[in-house]
Amino acid sequence: MEAAEQNKLIEQHPILADLKEAKEIVWINPDKVITAEGLARSSLGMADIDDAEARLKRFAPFIERCFPETRERHGLIESLLKPIPGMKARINERYGSNLKGDLLLKMDSHLAIAGSVKARGGIYEVLKHTEDLALEHGLLKEGDSYAKLADPKCREFFSQYKIQVGSTGNLGMSIGIMSAAVGFTVIVHMSADAKQWKKDLLRSHGVTVMEYESDYSEAVKNGRKLSDEDPKSYFVDDENSKDLFLGYAVAAKRLAEQLEEQKIKVDQDHPLFVYIPCGVGGAPGGVTFGLKEVFGDAVHCFFAEPVQAPCMALGMISGLHNKISVQDMGLTGLTAADGLAVGRPSGFVGGVMAPLLSGEFTVDDAMLYEYMRDLLDTEEVLLEPSACAGFQGPVKLFVTEAANAYLKEQRLDEKMEHASHIVWATGGSLVPETMREEYKNTF
Ligand SMILES: *Cc1c(COP(=O)(O)O)cnc(C)c1O
Helix, strand or coil, X not given: CCHHHHHHHHHHCCHHHHHHCCCCCEEECCCCCCHHHHHHCCCCCHHHHHHHHHHHHHXXXXXXXXXXXXXXXXXXXXXXXXXXXXXXXXXXXXXXXXXXXXEEEEEHHHCCCCXXXXXXXXXXXXXXXXXXXXXXXXXXXXXXXXXHHHCHXXXXXXXXXXXXXXXXXXXXXXXXXXXXXXXXXXXXXXXXXXXXXXXXXXXXXXXXXXXXXXXXXXXXXXXXXXXXXXXXXXXXXXXCCHHHHHHHHHHHHHHHHHHHHCCCCCECCECEEEEEECCCCXXXXXXXXXXXXXXXXXXXXXXXXXXXXXXXXXXXXXXXXXXXXXXXXXXXXXXXCHHHCCCCCCHHHHHHHCCCCCEEXXXXXXXXXXXXXXXXXHHCCCCCHHHHHHHHHHHHHHHCHHHXXXXXXXXXXXXXXXXXXXXXXXXXXXXXXXXXXXXXXXX
């Protein structure tokens, strides 16, 4: 992008000056409208989320059979919602954050099978494709238990089909592991940011990993091309997939049950704040969409991105969505948060989020490691760097002018004592022991 074009954008949206300089920003979305109106602009709705939830239930017997670690929950892949009062105290003491209400961690970092939030969307999309093929070819009949799909003759049937996906790491792991369990041949196209241990783990599951020198968008582009050339290959399109998005959205219904179990109220007088790390946008977008469907105006969702890869913030602030990349603003797109190392956001997600999202903030890589160690110290939970980005919300939000104006305008400032804050921990439990030590000692 020409300097003149950059300058024009910055003139229209002055906050982009800081974004361009890779400074941490807090951005409140001026286009957010009341939830009912925002949701009505989307072609998706609660019925689609219900449908996705029902499909995951149908597959639960299959998942339980293939992955014994899911036995306790009978094949449902779900994570804990953990109160983290020690971390709240740390945030207030160390960062002067003035955080009121309860702080909780949604531990998708510890989801079965994939160890990240991708166990929601990625696995859901593979299962949906599996069901489509099984029904089309008469492998399933009305009333059959889906556990049957793990029989050798079904696996043999699926082995003639291919699944391909482009990934910075975790999506590849969730798609790769589940596809291999169904019996599909799998190729994961991985960007330069992908961590070696993630590639090794995938290969150990029999997955073919293709490596690219370039960034995520290039890996996706080539993966899509190769898949399109092969009639028996299915491409999981992280940038545009509605199935992925709906798989993530199911999280909201499950969260509502957990909040109820823990007697945590969410309503007009008990606001819920949710902070989710964002890469291309599918995971945080899907979760947010579900949350807005379930909790309406009572939930306030924020995305977190690294200062060098704030693609969704840039797309939403400029209104250009996938027509602009962080490289257009002179940023590198390089970050230790491999799960968030995305230069160009999903246009589909940006469009759905435009009237629903409360705001965005960006975070320095060094802070991700600080938050990681803070959480380990206070709560004995280890996350991967990407997954710690959400903490920037509770740390920064309530001490910035922009966010305080938001609270005032939404008449929330009086209610914050009764607020709940959920930091969405998006990955970490599969991090190998050697990497854990490295993470603990970085920066
Ligand atoms: C993928 C990922 C995200 C963000 O999801 P997107 O769909 O790319 O926006 C956040 N955290 C972790 C650990 C991830 O792997």
